Amino acid sequence: MRFSGLRVLKEGLTGNKGWGPHWRDPEPKAEYDAIVIGGGGHGLSTAYYLARNHGLTNVAVLEKGYLGGGNVGRNTTIVRANYFLPGNSEFYSHSLKLWEGLEEDLNYNVMHSQRGLINLFHSDGQRDAFARRGNAMINQGDDAILLDREGVRRYLPYLDFDNARFPIYGGLYHPRGGTARHDAVAWGYARGADRRGVDLIQNCEVTGIDIENGKVTGVQTTRGSIRARKVGIVVAGRSGQVAAMAGMRLPIESHVLQAFVTEGLKPVIDHVVSFGMGHFYISQSDKGGLVFGGDLDFYASYAQRGNLPMAEHVMEAGMTLMPMLGKAKVLRSWGGIMDMTPDGSPIIDRTGVEGLYLDCGWCYGGFKAVPASGWCMAHLMATDSPHEVAAGFRLDRFRSGIGLMDEEGTGAQHNLH
Numbered sequence: 001m002r003f004s005g006l007r008v009l010k011e012g013l014t015g016n017k018g019w020g021p022h023w024r025d026p027e028p029k030a031e032y033d034a035i036v037i038g039g040g041g042h043g044l045s046t047a048y049y050l051a052r053n054h055g056l057t058n059v060a061v062l063e064k065g066y067l068g069g070g071n072v073g074r075n076t077t078i079v080r081a082n083y084f085l086p087g088n089s090e091f092y093s094h095s096l097k098l099w100e101g102l103e104e105d106l107n108y109n110v111m112h113s114q115r116g117l118i119n120l121f122h123s124d125g126q127r128d129a130f131a132r133r134g135n136a137m138i139n140q141g142d143d144a145i146l147l148d149r150e151g152v153r154r155y156l157p158y159l160d161f162d163n164a165r166f167p168i169y170g171g172l173y174h175p176r177g178g179t180a181r182h183d184a185v186a187w188g189y190a191r192g193a194d195r196r197g198v199d200l201i202q203n204c205e206v207t208g209i210d211i212e213n214g215k216v217t218g219v220q221t222t223r224g225s226i227r228a229r230k231v232g233i234v235v236a237g238r239s240g241q242v243a244a245m246a247g248m249r250l251p252i253e254s255h256v257l258q259a260f261v262t263e264g265l266k267p268v269i270d271h272v273v274s275f276g277m278g279h280f281y282i283s284q285s286d287k288g289g290l291v292f293g294g295d296l297d298f299y300a301s302y303a304q305r306g307n308l309p310m311a312e313h314v315m316e317a318g319m320t321l322m323p324m325l326g327k328a329k330v331l332r333s334w335g336g337i338m339d340m341t342p343d344g345s346p347i348i349d350r351t352g353v354e355g356l357y358l359d360c361g362w363c364y365g366g367f368k369a370v371p372a373s374g375w376c377m378a379h380l381m382a383t384d385s386p387h388e389v390a391a392g393f394r395l396d397r398f399r400s401g402i403g404l405m406d407e408e409g410t411g412a413q414h415n416l417h
């Protein structure tokens with residue numbers, strides 16, 4: 001079933017009776033060529049590109065709950081390519097280019113909206129840092145415009161420019177940044193993978209990883225054992241636990257990140273606005289809700305819910321930046337489990353076990369990475385060699401110290417990333 005304007009019109013006129021399920025619900029087979037553990041954004045895109053780019057279709061995605069029930073359906077949907085450091089810069093640039101062709105590629109409306117992202121700055125020193133970042137982005141082939149205070153005012157007249165703690169000096173504008181509908185991204189990749197023959201197995205928790213003579217041979221699951229020559233661990237906040245099944249201890253801590261949405265309002269915020277100094281960012285969803293969030297809750301946890309002190313901190317920061325927010329009613333808040341690495345950059349790499357691969361450490365920025373992560377992880381699993389734009393995401397940098405990518409310059413303290 002292909003989606004098209006004509007099809008939508010026809011279904012609309014005939015009672016919408018012709019739509020079928022977007023993917024099958026197959027029983028797990030006894031053996032696959034490759035297994036991807038985790039049916040989040042990264043796992044589904046990995047499976048999709050294994051089939052699309054490498055012709056590997058005897059593949060299963062094993063998801064312990066339902067597809068898209070993890071962070072991919074819990075994030076604040078921001079998509080951007082405004083990284084500074086070599087290693088990150090080319091990877092996120094590649095990802096943004098994939099986003100720009102994604103709907104056509106998947107034949108699925110993921111509501112990718114390039115409404116522009118503005119990162120505010122509040123001191124001369126921060127202006128210098130943002131000017132450097134903007135130059136790095138332009139050198140990478142992406143877009144960046146340094147705005148002075150009046151430039152920001154033209155786009156965001158509703159901000160409190162003279163708030164006492166962090167008066168606004170200007171902003172770095174990234175016009176191609178924006179948002180996408182998060183769960184549609186999971187559904188689009190799931191449908192695309194399924195159409196190419198990938199088995200998407202839900203309610204199937206991996207409980208063990210089978211290894212013989214240093215090679216992976218399959219997995220144990222709540223739906224029986226399944227053999228495979230290649231297994232990818234793509235489980236975001238649960239990476240440490242699943243890797244432990246293969247005897248590995250990862251340089252990852254899991255922390256909660258919360259987000260909030262208000263009641264639906266008329267269009268008022270046209271861009272994504274990021275107020276890094278205050279730990280606050282905001283955009284408006286197509287339904288009208290103001291979607292906003294802040295920093296991590298400051299303790300390690302596997303609970304998918306947050307605490308009230310952080311809720312208060314985020315609301316305070318929001319009110320500092322745009323006092324009009326106080327009039328909106330918050331409808332919901334939620335949390336997701338972030339897989340934090342010590343340098344804030346991810347891992348896409350082989351492990352010490354032959355045939356076992358790792359894709360994790362996305363911290364709080366993995367949604368925008370979904371296309372390129374799947375692209376590069378599929379490349380790694382299919383060819384056993386890293387893709388050139390992800391070659392820096394090595395696991396051993398945390399042992400050797402060589403190649404650390406500390407994008408935010410905050411050192412190995414997870415809650416500062």
Ligand SMILES: Cc1cc2nc3c(=O)[nH]c(=O)nc-3n(C[C@H](O)[C@H](O)[C@H](O)COP(=O)(O)OP(=O)(O)OC[C@H]3O[C@@H](n4cnc5c(N)ncnc54)[C@H](O)[C@@H]3O)c2cc1C
Binds near residue numbers: 069237258259
């Ligand atoms: C509040 C919040 C806001 C965020 N905002 C942004 C943002 O604006 N922009 C951005 O780029 N990123 C953002 N992120 C980060 C982004 O959502 C994550 O980095 C990314 O979604 C993680 O990858 P994933 O989609 O594969 O994870 P998940 O969707 O969590 O997928 C992992 C899957 O693995 C499954 N799993 C775990 N253990 C097992 C097992 N043993 N067996 C089988 N399956 C298992 C889980 O059930 C889960 O479905 C945000 C995150 C949160 C929580």
